[in-house]
Amino acid sequence: MRRAAGIVAGVALVAFAAACSSQSVEGTAVAVPSVIASQDVGDGGGSTDFVADVGDCVKLGGTVDEAEIEHAACGGPDSNYKVIGKATENAECPSDADQVYYETFHDIEQGALCLDIDWVIGGCMSIPDHGDDEPFRVECSDPAAGQIERATEIIEGATDVDDCAEGGFTHPERRFTVCTESVIPQ
Secondary structure (H helix, E strand, C coil), rough: EEEEEEEEEEEEEECCCCCCCCCCCCCECCCCCCCCHHHEECCCCCCCCCCCCCCCCEEECCCCCCCCEEECCCCCCCCCCCEEECCCHHHHCCCCCCCCEEEECCEEEEEEEEEEECECCEEEEECCCCCCCCHHHHCCCCCCCCCCEEEEEEEEECCCCCCCCEEEEEECCCCCCEEEEEECCC
């Protein structure tokens, strides 16, 4: 893990697990609901060396042992996650968060950022098929990008991909689904 002044940063591999892209973005940025009504994640405390507020977007990469995180414009080419909450420990993040970034000091968690993929409706993300890599934004026509998913809509209250035309990613605790379609580059 990354060590700086006795701090250890870790990435909990929740749904996806470090790549980046500097390509332009297609689609329209939308506010993916971070929580539904009374299930507000919000700022539950904790502290990380990396300072981010709920609603900020980040570029998360590196590895579990050498996590790298930096600020990125939401919906921009480098952003792959949005901060949906802050907590003192990664276990306090919603169980359906797409990712968690946390830091420890002498094996004691100091704080965690709860993260969801920064989807852009009409835009595409390369979703790795193994747990070592993070999703990253790509052109929908990029044949080298691997498994590409285009976000088509976000349905609040839906907890099943059957509510989507093709498929998607459910968030049953916070009760919303990001509908996607698989893209086969030409």
